[in-house]
Amino acid sequence: MIKLQLESTLDILNLNEVQEKGAGFQALTGMTGAGLPPVSVQWLEGAGDGSVYRGRRVLSRDIDLPLDVVGRDRAHLAALLSRLARVLAEPCTLALVDEDGSRWTTEVIRTGGGDVTYGQGTTGERDLQMVLTLRAADPYFTSAEASFQVIGGDTTTKSFLSSMVSLPVAASQAIGSITLENTGDAVAYPVWEIHGPGHAFQAVSPDKETLAWNGTIAAGEILTVDARTGSVVDQAGINRYADLAPAPRFWSIKPGLSTATAQLLGVTVDSKIICSWRPRKWMVI
Structure with missing residues (x-):
């Protein structure tokens, strides 16, 4: 009940x-x-x-x-x-x-x-x-409970290199695969939290829509990209929207299971990407 x-x-x-x-x-x-x-x-x-x-x-x-x-x-x-x-x-x-x-x-x-x-x-x-x-x-x-996936880091999560799919990888770049499970019955919007150092963040949806940010964040800095509000801010609340590539696509997550990819260049063991989303429903009974 x-x-x-x-x-x-x-x-x-x-x-x-x-x-x-x-x-x-x-x-x-x-x-x-x-x-x-x-x-x-x-x-x-x-x-x-x-x-x-x-x-x-x-x-x-x-x-x-x-x-x-x-x-x-x-x-x-x-x-x-x-x-x-x-x-x-x-x-x-x-x-x-x-x-x-x-x-x-x-x-x-x-x-x-x-x-x-x-x-x-x-x-x-x-x-x-x-x-x-x-x-x-x-x-x-x-x-009220968010789902999330993490790429990178050096403690409890997989490193960038061990999270790779079959894509070209160099020492200074990383491309990871993220499984998105939306348990709701309406689209959900991802929130990307990028922990530096790194630059040229890119997130590609299951339908190949691309969200690209061409700026740079230093070690200890965090960039937050909210697909629902279309906002891009750093840990100090400074607007970093201007670093987005032209015509950004703030794509959503469809209900069910799907797979997206995320990329960050200039990474170290401290770099990581956290993708979180909150499922949504049309009605609750």
């Missing part, structure tokens, strides 16, 4: 607390918006019959969450409502926790709901029911 939590930097609200402890917050049956998100479909209307599909864009997800708040007494109910208000005052995270401990999250903002009609939404002085309306700008549920 999936359990729900609302999380912020201030607090974590367990939305199964009434069932577990007899008081607190309880998500009720009837939540909507956790299934397939809405899409906007583009069609080309021509002179002939019908139309031609040109693509689609996944829209934001709206979630209606029925909630029961049960206090031990009126004062405790007021304290619970204050906690809820503080969490919902800013963007927060809706987390769905499965029985096996896996967590899928999406950032949400309250766009409405939370009103109460006395006599209908309340029963006595310690129980209150409401419906919260939340919007998730990112329509996917993202795994």
Whole structure:
């Protein structure tokens, strides 16, 4: 059974607390918006019959969450409502926790709901029911646990030379093969963390799309390339996007198993590439 939590930097609200402890917050049956998100479909209307599909864009997800708040007494109910208000005052995270401990999250903002009609939404002085309306700008549920692969290093991971596939290798360059397993059902976006020294980083997708960065990083420096946001920064937060090759392809990882390659020149035993990604799902039940 999936359990729900609302999380912020201030607090974590367990939305199964009434069932577990007899008081607190309880998500009720009837939540909507956790299934397939809405899409906007583009069609080309021509002179002939019908139309031609040109693509689609996944829209934001709206979630209606029925909630029961049960206090031990009126004062405790007021304290619970204050906690809820503080969490919902800013963007927060809706987390769905499965029985096996896996967590899928999406950032949400309250766009409405939370009103109460006395006599209908309340029963006595310690129980209150409401419906919260939340919007998730990112329509996917993202795994809280990242998957990763490492090429390079000299301790617990394979060295560049022992990670090679059947490709040309010289003493000052390395080309490694990375197995990508996306356990979600939507595309995931890799985050590349390149530890220097090295230069001319390149990552080639299973479909032969190439992301190339032609800059140089010294020993002890780290370059982070985020394919989802299209950002390239070093360990000091300095923008290094200008060193990308023309027309960069920030490619994504399709569901299932696939193999990509990564290359770095001018390496030593301290050089390594870490590729991480968080699987995403259309819906979690």
